[in-house]
Amino acid sequence: MVYLDNAATTPVHPGVLKAMLPYLDKQYGNPSGIYEFAEKSKAAIDEVRKIIARSINAEPEEIYFTSGGTESDNWALIGMAETLKDRGRHIITTSIEHHAVINTCEYLKQRGYNITYLDVNSDGIINLNQLQEAIRKDTILISIMFANNEVGSIQPVKKIGEIAHKNNICFHTDAVQAYLHTGIDVRKMNIDMMSASAHKFRGAKGCGFLYIRNGIKPAVFMHGGKQESGIRAGTENVHGIVGMGEAVKIALENMRGNMIYVRNMRNYLLYRIEHEIPYVVLNGSRHMRLPGNLNVSFLGIEGQSLLVMLDMDGICTSSGSACTAGLGGGSHVLKALGADGDRLKGALRMTLDAQNTMEEMDYVVCRLKENVAALRDNI
Numbered sequence: 001m002v003y004l005d006n007a008a009t010t011p012v013h014p015g016v017l018k019a020m021l022p023y024l025d026k027q028y029g030n031p032s033g034i035y036e037f038a039e040k041s042k043a044a045i046d047e048v049r050k051i052i053a054r055s056i057n058a059e060p061e062e063i064y065f066t067s068g069g070t071e072s073d074n075w076a077l078i079g080m081a082e083t084l085k086d087r088g089r090h091i092i093t094t095s096i097e098h099h100a101v102i103n104t105c106e107y108l109k110q111r112g113y114n115i116t117y118l119d120v121n122s123d124g125i126i127n128l129n130q131l132q133e134a135i136r137k138d139t140i141l142i143s144i145m146f147a148n149n150e151v152g153s154i155q156p157v158k159k160i161g162e163i164a165h166k167n168n169i170c171f172h173t174d175a176v177q178a179y180l181h182t183g184i185d186v187r188k189m190n191i192d193m194m195s196a197s198a199h200k201f202r203g204a205k206g207c208g209f210l211y212i213r214n215g216i217k218p219a220v221f222m223h224g225g226k227q228e229s230g231i232r233a234g235t236e237n238v239h240g241i242v243g244m245g246e247a248v249k250i251a252l253e254n255m256r257g258n259m260i261y262v263r264n265m266r267n268y269l270l271y272r273i274e275h276e277i278p279y280v281v282l283n284g285s286r287h288m289r290l291p292g293n294l295n296v297s298f299l300g301i302e303g304q305s306l307l308v309m310l311d312m313d314g315i316c317t318s319s320g321s322a323c324t325a326g327l328g329g330g331s332h333v334l335k336a337l338g339a340d341g342d343r344l345k346g347a348l349r350m351t352l353d354a355q356n357t358m359e360e361m362d363y364v365v366c367r368l369k370e371n372v373a374a375l376r377d378n379i
Contacts, residue, residue, distance in 0.1 A: 005351060047245065073100040094120060124284045294350045
C-alpha cells in the first residue's frame with residue numbers, strides 16, 4: 001500500500017504506541033484521585049502540557065486537552081461567542097475553513113450572531129485589506145485557519161493576528177493541519193487560541209488540545225467535574241494525551257529534516273505529473289503551502305473514478321477533506337478558489353509524510369499516467 005492521505009490521518013508512530021500502552025494496562029489511575037497511583041497519571045499529563053507549550057512558545061497552563069480538532073474549534077468559537085455576547089455578535093472567518101469552523105459559525109448564526117466569510121484568491125490566501133474592512137465595532141472574534149486541509153495554502157497568520165490585536169479582537173486559528181508540519185510560535189504570531197489534533201502528527205485519534213492565551217476566557221464548553229482548570233470537564237484521556245506528548249517529542253526531533261524531505265518529494269511528484277500528464281491544474285499556492293500537500297485537477301475525467309482505480313492499485317488518496325467525503329456537490333474550498341467544471345470534478349488530493357519514499361512517488365506517477373489515460377479514452 002502507498003498511503004497518500006496523511007491530511008486525513010497519520011499512522012500511530014511505534015514510539016507513541018509504546019508510550020501509551022502502560023497507561024492502558026498497569027498505570028490506569030484516574031488523574032483526579034488523591035492517592036499516589038492516581039498522581040502518576042496526573043504527573044504524566046502535566047508533563048505533556050509542558051512539552052506542547054514549549055513547542056509553540058506558550059505556558060503549560062495555556063494548554064487544554066480536548067478530544068481533537070473539532071471539539072477545539074467548537075469550544076473556541078462557541079466559548080468566545082458566549083463570553084463576549086454583550087460586547088458584540090460579529091465573527092469573521094473565511095470561505096475555505098474546515099467544516100468544524102464553518103458549521104459552528106452557521107450554528108451561531110442561527111442564534112443571532114453575524115458571520116462574515118472572507119473570500120480568498122486563486123491561491124487560497126485571504127486579502128488583508130478585506131479583513132481590515134470587514135472589522136466592525138461589534139466584531140468579537142477572528143477565526144482563520146493556519147493552513148488549509150485540502151489545498152495546503154498557508155495564511156499570513158502573523159499579520160492577521162496583528163490586525164486582530166490592533167482592533168482589540170481575539171484571534172483563533174485552526175492549526176490542525178499545520179501544527180508540527182511547519183513552525184508555529186503563538187507569541188510572535190499573535191495567536192490567542194489555537195486548535196490541534198494528535199492524529200495529524202502520528203498520535204492517536206480522539207485526542208487534541210486548544211491553546212488559550214492567558215487572559216482569554218472562553219465560556220465552559222463541557223460541564224461536569226473540575227478537570228482542565230475547571231473549564232473542560234471529563235476524565236482525561238490519559239493514554240491518548242501521553243501518546244500525543246510522545247508524538248510531539250518525536251516530531252520536534254526530526255521536524256526540519258522531515259519538512260525538507262517531504263517538500264522535495266512533493267515537488268518531485270508535482271514535477272513529474274505536470275511534465276508527463278497533459279491537462280493538469282495545480283490547486284492552491286505553488287509556494288505558500290504545507291510541505292506535504294499536493295492537490296491537482298486532471299481535466300476531462302471524473303475524480304471519483306480515478307480514486308477507485310488508484311485504490312485498486314494500492315494507492316490511498318482523496319478528493320478533499322475526509323470529514324466531508326461522500327457529501328457530493330464538489331469541494332467548497334476549490335469553489336472558493338474559482339474552480340468549476342472539469343477542474344472541480346477531476347480534483348485529487350495527495351498528502352505526503354516522512355514515511356513515504358521517492359520510489360513510491362514513481363509508482364504513483366506510473367499508475368496516474370495509465371489510469372488518467374484510460375479514463376480519458378473512455379469519454
